[in-house]
Amino acid sequence: MQSHAPLSFYMQKIKDIFIANTAEAFADLLEQTILNDSHQQDRFQQEIDLSQRAQFWGMDDKIIITPNPVPDTLLEYNSKRIGYKNLINLWPENGGIRLCKSIIDDPKLVRSLTQIVRSNPGVKITSYSVTDDYANLLRFLESKVTGWQVTNLPRTTNPVNLVKTIDFKNGFREMVADIFPRGNLRLPRGFICKTETDVSKAIFSFLNAGRGFVIKVHNGESGWGVKIVDYNTAQRPKQTKVNEWSHELFESDPVWKFAPYVVEEFTPVDKTIAGGFPSGEGHITDQGFIFDYHCGQEVTEEGSFKGIVVSADILPDSVSKNIKIAMEMIGKKLHTSGYRGIFDVDFAAGADGNLYILESNARMTGGTHVYGIMSYLRFNGSNAYVLSNDSFRYDTPVQKPDKILALLSDILYPIKRQKRGLIVSFISASRPVIGIIVVGENKEDARLLIHRAKDCLSAH
Numbered sequence: 001m002q003s004h005a006p007l008s009f010y011m012q013k014i015k016d017i018f019i020a021n022t023a024e025a026f027a028d029l030l031e032q033t034i035l036n037d038s039h040q041q042d043r044f045q046q047e048i049d050l051s052q053r054a055q056f057w058g059m060d061d062k063i064i065i066t067p068n069p070v071p072d073t074l075l076e077y078n079s080k081r082i083g084y085k086n087l088i089n090l091w092p093e094n095g096g097i098r099l100c101k102s103i104i105d106d107p108k109l110v111r112s113l114t115q116i117v118r119s120n121p122g123v124k125i126t127s128y129s130v131t132d133d134y135a136n137l138l139r140f141l142e143s144k145v146t147g148w149q150v151t152n153l154p155r156t157t158n159p160v161n162l163v164k165t166i167d168f169k170n171g172f173r174e175m176v177a178d179i180f181p182r183g184n185l186r187l188p189r190g191f192i193c194k195t196e197t198d199v200s201k202a203i204f205s206f207l208n209a210g211r212g213f214v215i216k217v218h219n220g221e222s223g224w225g226v227k228i229v230d231y232n233t234a235q236r237p238k239q240t241k242v243n244e245w246s247h248e249l250f251e252s253d254p255v256w257k258f259a260p261y262v263v264e265e266f267t268p269v270d271k272t273i274a275g276g277f278p279s280g281e282g283h284i285t286d287q288g289f290i291f292d293y294h295c296g297q298e299v300t301e302e303g304s305f306k307g308i309v310v311s312a313d314i315l316p317d318s319v320s321k322n323i324k325i326a327m328e329m330i331g332k333k334l335h336t337s338g339y340r341g342i343f344d345v346d347f348a349a350g351a352d353g354n355l356y357i358l359e360s361n362a363r364m365t366g367g368t369h370v371y372g373i374m375s376y377l378r379f380n381g382s383n384a385y386v387l388s389n390d391s392f393r394y395d396t397p398v399q400k401p402d403k404i405l406a407l408l409s410d411i412l413y414p415i416k417r418q419k420r421g422l423i424v425s426f427i428s429a430s431r432p433v434i435g436i437i438v439v440g441e442n443k444e445d446a447r448l449l450i451h452r453a454k455d456c457l458s459a460h
Helices: 007-011 024-033 037-056 072-083 099-104 107-119 132-144 159-167 169-176 196-208 239-252 317-337 368-377 401-407 443-458
Strands: 016-019 062-065 087-090 124-127 190-193 213-221 224-229 261-265 278-285 288-299 305-310 341-349 355-361 385-393 421-427 433-440
Touching: 016 099, 016 107, 024 037, 024 132, 024 213, 037 072, 037 368, 037 421, 037 433, 062 107, 072 087, 072 368, 072 401, 072 421, 087 107, 099 107, 099 132, 107 132, 124 132, 132 159, 159 169, 159 355, 169 190, 169 213, 169 261, 169 317, 169 355, 190 196, 196 213, 196 239, 196 261, 278 317, 288 317, 288 368, 288 385, 305 368, 317 341, 317 355, 368 385, 368 433, 385 421, 385 443, 401 421, 401 443, 421 443, 433 443
Parallel strands: 016 062, 016 124, 062 087
Antiparallel strands: 190 261, 213 224, 213 261, 278 288, 278 341, 288 305, 305 385, 341 355, 385 433, 421 433
16 A cells, blocks of 8 residues: 555554665765766665665554655565555655655655554654654654654664764774673774875785785775775785875775774685674664574675575574674673664674674664564574575666566465565666565575576566
């Protein structure tokens, strides 16, 4: 059901309102760093497309507010096949990268939202991320209607600053530095640098030790603002050329203008353990930390995130235990600081047997919607092999949603009423890209479904 439904429809009980401000979470970074208009619009659209994943947040009886409407065909198909009850999609008339501001600026949507909240005392409001715009929206709603609760606003005088501290690579490193090392859990050796010169000095120290290194902009995302230089590559820039090499890097993209930076020792990983980069996700309530799940990450050689893998057989018991221990320790620290809501921690499974804590995201993540659908369908890592891809490309031209679903119809979940198949999480209207969640009986089955999806879409 879309936003043009009569308000009487909302008499059905609504338990949750999810605000899919996925693009808004990175608005400052995108607006300040991309100089080419077409490139900027493509990045904006990429983040806006991801907001369609909100279909899978939470359970039944929910409203998802997205910058643009989720395609009718996709929403109806997923609701029917998966079984969601009372899932409503609303959106502002003039949606954009800053969703919360667009909501405030839409009187019709504000009236609808106010009536929904008034008719559903105790309804919970949650967003993808806590931003200044989200905080403004909550204050705005508070002036209009009472009786609702927010699940992910930190209990502190400046909640947005706390979220940024955890989100920023340097802030998180400083925040948990006093917890680790502990046993096989540790932070990579590294430096927090304020200038390009400081970065060059940090690189020198790793080259002198014969080590590779990783440079991160403090607020980069999904591999953007990350430069990975492994041991072999590190031998190429001779020490006399480091300053020149650093300068070329800093000139290569505006994102490198944003200090501070973290320069860490490159960690050779054991790729047999969750692909080398396991991750854990949990959430914090007033009562404390709750562990949700751990997964492997589909990461490119350049460090860009593609999706996740959830299966019991991708992690040895010892690594699974250490992830939970680290998450508990970090979760306790964040709870004490006042943080509330979902967060994750990314790790590197070191080839030396140690588990290295890399960074955290103080928000929903690229795995939250996967965990949501698994919870709804009662899957876990023991009874299914689940993987996702948020950048599944097909050959141009861009296809309409009904055509894409028709091409994939033979492998869409549930295949012949079996608990396996492909779920489409989003369909871009401007790019030849879709998001997918694949539910397989095992690794081979899931990978086979991926190949079949490529074959199906190449048939157009």
